[in-house]
Amino acid sequence: xxxxxxxxxxxxxxxxxxxxxxxxxxxxxxxxxxxxxxxxxxxxxxxxxxxxxxxxxxxxxxxxxxxxxxxxxxxxxxxxxxxxxxxxxxxxxxxxxxxxxxxxxxxxxxxxxxxxxxxxxxxxxxxxxxxxxxxxxxxxxxxxxxxxxxxxxxxxxxxxxxxxxxxxxxxxxxxxxxxx
Ligand code: 5GP
Numbered sequence: 212x213x214x215x216x217x218x219x220x221x222x223x224x225x226x227x228x229x230x231x232x233x234x235x236x237x238x239x240x241x242x243x244x245x246x247x248x249x250x251x252x253x254x255x256x257x258x259x260x261x262x263x264x265x266x267x268x269x270x271x272x273x274x275x276x277x278x279x280x281x282x283x284x285x286x287x288x289x290x291x292x293x294x295x296x297x298x299x300x301x302x303x304x305x306x307x308x309x310x311x312x313x314x315x316x317x318x319x320x321x322x323x324x325x326x327x328x329x330x331x332x333x334x335x336x337x338x339x340x341x342x343x344x345x346x347x348x349x350x351x352x353x354x355x356x357x358x359x360x361x362x363x364x365x366x367x368x369x370x371x372x373x374x375x376x377x378x379x380x381x382x383x384x385x386x387x388x389x390x391x
Contacts, residue, residue: 217313217359218292220366225373229287234259237274241329248276267293267300272337288373295348302352309376311369312353316360318342356388 222230235248236256251259256275260268268277271294278297281289291301301308315321318339325335350356355372359365368389 215292216362217366217369218290220362221290221369224366225370227287227377228290228373229285231278231281231289231291233276233278233291233293234265234268235274235276237276266304267291267297269294269296269300271296272334272341295345295352298352299348307380309355309373310353311355311357311372312349313357313359313365314346316358320360358389 218230222228232246233248234251234256236251236253237248239245239247239250253275256268256277259265259277264279265277266280268275270276276293276297278291278293278301291297293301298310302310315324321342322335322339325338330338355369357365357368372389
């Protein structure tokens with residue numbers, strides 16, 4: 212869902228969170244002004260991979276996306292909004308990371324959201340076709356599954372889970388599904 216609404220809401224409402232700014236080789240969409248991502252060429256991205264610049268990176272729908280390694284001096288919790296392959300890498304490097312799978316309430320709603328932001332037919336069809344296998348991997352990986360049927364509630368739920376985690380950090384067996 213891109214650097215979406217939930218992530219922006221979370222950082223706006225929780226001043227202990229800092230949103231990571233990803234690099235991508237995809238072109239900016241209409242309406243994106245350049246602060247959503249660092250938009251780079253494939254050459255620049257590949258050079259950064261070779262330099263060990265990324266905490267994780269993945270190819271998604273033909274484009275590369277990656278999270279710069281966070282500045283070790285940042286004291287806030289770092290929020291990544293990323294797809295499943297990247298989250299799997301984060302899990303390997305940071306077993307204590309809290310991973311949330313945020314789901315559209317239905318495939319119909321997912322389709323509407325993709326179309327609503329102006330994605331073309333072919334892109335929407337490719338995204339929808341790849342969703343079932345991503346879902347299976349995401350469910351296997353995630354500590355919390357959030358159904359995004361109400362943005363405000365989904366945001367609140369994540370914030371309250373984060374509160375709880377700060378009080379008592381995650382144990383590996385925790386897995387919950389929550390309707391937002
Ligand atoms: P979009 O092109 O719609 O902005 O993003 C496509 C997918 O890439 C989304 O699922 C988004 O969460 C994911 N994504 C965005 N940034 C990163 C990143 O840095 N790493 C990974 N692995 N995925 C990302």
